[in-house]
Amino acid sequence: MPRWDIFCRVIDNYGDIAVTWRLARQLVTEHHVSVRLWVDDLRPLAALCPDAHPQAASQILSGVEVRLWTADFPAVDIADVVIEAFACDIPDSHMNAMAASPIKSLWLNLEYLSAEDWVAGCHNLPSPHPRLPLVKHFFFPGFTAQTGGLIKEYDLISRRDAFQSDPKLQAEFWAQLNITPVSDVLTISLFGYENPVLPSLLTQWENSATPVTVLLPDSKITPLVSNFFTNNPTWQRGNLTVHRLPFLDQDSYDKLLWLCDINFVRGEDSFVRAIWAGKPFVWHIYPQADNAHHDKLNAFLAHFLSNVESNVSTNFITFWHSWNQVNSTELNWHTWLTTLPAIQQQQLTWTNQLIMQQDLMRNLITATN
Numbered sequence: 026m027p028r029w030d031i032f033c034r035v036i037d038n039y040g041d042i043a044v045t046w047r048l049a050r051q052l053v054t055e056h057h058v059s060v061r062l063w064v065d066d067l068r069p070l071a072a073l074c075p076d077a078h079p080q081a082a083s084q085i086l087s088g089v090e091v092r093l094w095t096a097d098f099p100a101v102d103i104a105d106v107v108i109e110a111f112a113c114d115i116p117d118s119h120m121n122a123m124a125a126s127p128i129k130s131l132w133l134n135l136e137y138l139s140a141e142d143w144v145a146g147c148h149n150l151p152s153p154h155p156r157l158p159l160v161k162h163f164f165f166p167g168f169t170a171q172t173g174g175l176i177k178e179y180d181l182i183s184r185r186d187a188f189q190s191d192p193k194l195q196a197e198f199w200a201q202l203n204i205t206p207v208s209d210v211l212t213i214s215l216f217g218y219e220n221p222v223l224p225s226l227l228t229q230w231e232n233s234a235t236p237v238t239v240l241l242p243d244s245k246i247t248p249l250v251s252n253f254f255t256n257n258p259t260w261q262r263g264n265l266t267v268h269r270l271p272f273l274d275q276d277s278y279d280k281l282l283w284l285c286d287i288n289f290v291r292g293e294d295s296f297v298r299a300i301w302a303g304k305p306f307v308w309h310i311y312p313q314a315d316n317a318h319h320d321k322l323n324a325f326l327a328h329f330l331s332n333v334e335s336n337v338s339t340n341f342i343t344f345w346h347s348w349n350q351v352n353s354t355e356l357n358w359h360t361w362l363t364t365l366p367a368i369q370q371q372q373l374t375w376t377n378q379l380i381m382q383q384d385l386m387r388n389l390i391t392a393t394n
């Protein structure tokens with residue numbers, strides 16, 4: 026059985042481990058390879074996967090061998106495929122062992138997702154090691170067939186469709202969340218980074234003509250929501266009700282996205298899952314130094330909105346820019362809502378095209394053959 030090593034350093038938050046954990050599980054389940062996932066901090070994994078022990082040096086989870094990556098890296102057997110996630114630099118001792126081994130590992134650097142045009146040109150490029158007889162290849166996820174694609178399990182869309190068409194499955198999930206659903210409300214999931222424009226949005230929801238129910242899994246945005254409800258322990262103001270949820274396991278979070286009418290997501294992995302959920306979403310992109318994330322945000326918007334009439338796309342972009350503080354235009358929820366019929370249509374067409382493309386894991390496997 027082919028052996029794969031995946032290396033992940035947790036920079037912050039959940040995204041680094043979220044992506045590698047998802048990929049590791051998919052490789053085991055769908056490609057039947059043996060996967061060893063090296064992670065330098067297991068605490069975020071324990072949030073995504075409650076079965077994970079946050080300190081264990083070694084544990085098997087969903088068929089994946091999860092190893093705590095410490096400074097004193099052990100001498101271990103060399104895998105057929107080595108994935109270094111997000112340029113995390115595998116240990117020198119291991120690299121030397123790879124160079125000396127008769128097994129010629131395929132070494133890939135799995136990069137961050139971007140819709141920018143340059144990605145297609147850099148995907149698969151080799152990077153020979155300056156000293157050792159090793160070549161690392163860049164592997165860029167992306168939205169076109171010229172890139173490494175997006176993570177999507179083979180049965181994701183059928184599981185989503187089954188959930189979205191079955192009131193019983195939805196009722197079970199509401200019960201799991203311990204919430205009694207209310208009809209004729211707009212249900213919104215809210216996940217994001219600290220965001221100074223949030224109070225304005227909450228006020229607009231409070232005054233909205235349609236009642237708004239927010240499902241709020243624990244995140245960096247929670248304290249701001251809590252401030253909004255100071256002196257109001259029920260977390261209800263005007264037409265806005267917020268339900269505070271614990272941080273959900275990764276599979277339950279998918280269901281939350283499938284359930285809600287609109288999803289506010291962030292970073293990388295929840296953003297991709299919101300795309301697959303097929304519901305309108307708002308992306309809080311991971312903020313980078315020198316506003317490098319603005320180009321990334323605009324590249325995605327250009328790609329996503331390429332077939333949308335200009336007045337709709339202008340209003341849509343203005344709202345996303347305000348949410349991400351790319352501009353100082355006041356956030357206008359009502360105007361954004363008017364874009365939704367056209368956006369939903371576009372999302373359906375666009376997501377269906379993406380579904381037809383080969384997913385990231387299969388592109389990885391193609392690269393290894």
Ligand SMILES: Cc1cn([C@H]2C[C@H](O)[C@@H](COP(=O)(O)OP(=O)(O)O[C@H]3O[C@@H](C)[C@H](O)[C@@H](O)[C@H]3O)O2)c(=O)[nH]c1=O
Nearest residue numbers: 038039040043242272273274275278291292293294295
């Ligand atoms: C809210 C919630 C999220 N999740 C999951 C969804 C995702 O798999 C994961 C969150 O990861 P992300 O969406 O990527 O957002 P993120 O912000 O957590 O992660 C990152 O983004 C990257 C771009 C950065 O490089 C990383 O350093 C990191 O900041 O948490 C749950 O499983 N349960 C929950 O309740």
